[in-house]
Amino acid sequence: MTNSSVLEFLSSRRSSKVTGLCEPAPSPEEIEKILEIGMRVPDHGKYCPWYFIVFEGEARKEAGELLRQAYQAENPEAAKAKLDLEAENFLRAPLVIAVVSRIREGKHSQWEQILSAGAACYNLCLAANSMGYGSNWLTQWYSYSDMFKKLMGLDKRDHFAGFIYIGAKSETNEERPRPLASDIVTYWSKLAPSLNKGDTYGMVGHGFPVAGAQFIEEQ
Numbered sequence: 001m002t003n004s005s006v007l008e009f010l011s012s013r014r015s016s017k018v019t020g021l022c023e024p025a026p027s028p029e030e031i032e033k034i035l036e037i038g039m040r041v042p043d044h045g046k047y048c049p050w051y052f053i054v055f056e057g058e059a060r061k062e063a064g065e066l067l068r069q070a071y072q073a074e075n076p077e078a079a080k081a082k083l084d085l086e087a088e089n090f091l092r093a094p095l096v097i098a099v100v101s102r103i104r105e106g107k108h109s110q111w112e113q114i115l116s117a118g119a120a121c122y123n124l125c126l127a128a129n130s131m132g133y134g135s136n137w138l139t140q141w142y143s144y145s146d147m148f149k150k151l152m153g154l155d156k157r158d159h160f161a162g163f164i165y166i167g168a169k170s171e172t173n174e175e176r177p178r179p180l181a182s183d184i185v186t187y188w189s190k191l192a193p194s195l196n197k198g199d200t201y202g203m204v205g206h207g208f209p210v211a212g213a214q215f216i217e218e219q
């Protein structure tokens with residue numbers, strides 16, 4: 001079975017700027033569906049190596065107070081205006097879903113479990129987009145804040161994979177530069193084994209470091 005509307009959807013999808021999201025939030029039934037689709041991702045070993053935290057309505061404000069506390073503890077010099085701004089992060093969209101990567105015991109690698117959490121983030125975006133809502137996958141400082149993680153009840157096995165901001169769209173999403181297949185795709189053959197690693201894309205100025213980039217664990 002082919003589905004040209006799905007192909008068209010995937011070919012044109014784009015994140016919304018978080019400033020381009022507004023009320024209304026998806027309905028409770030839609031949220032349930034978005035979460036269900038978020039769980040429907042490849043998961044080697046069926047570990048369920050992720051869980052979701054939904055922030056909606058007043059809860060966004062209450063969680064914002066935890067953001068304030070964490071920011072203040074980690075930036076004791078911060079002015080009140082800056083703390084107020086940080087406390088409003090979750091108010092930027094009517095619905096925010098955090099995806100937490102939770103490492104499970106088992107023979108399958110942590111790397112694969114983390115990849116599955118990334119897939120969950122993307123599926124949440126796709127589900128919301130397919131209902132006509134905009135979305136944006138952000139991490140920002142609070143994903144890496146030990147204090148915020150502690151205040152939220154995460155433990156050592158837990159990492160925020162992202163916060164998915166969802167809402168109605170108040171503006172059209174503009175396209176952004178993308179790599180070309182010739183930058184990053186290699187149709188491998190033993191006669192021409194060199195790989196297109198995307199470094200040409202970086203060199204034309206779209207932004208990622210060509211030299212000096214290292215795998216995260218080597219930094």
Ligand SMILES: Cc1cc2nc3c(=O)[nH]c(=O)nc-3n(C[C@H](O)[C@H](O)[C@H](O)COP(=O)(O)O)c2cc1C
Binds near residue numbers: 015137
């Ligand atoms: C794991 C991850 C974390 C991100 N965190 C941020 C962030 O903190 N701030 C930001 O401005 N963009 C962040 N982004 C980028 C936005 O999601 C951006 O909207 C997206 O890359 C646009 O892609 P698209 O045009 O294909 O939708 C992040 C993306 C990913 C995959």
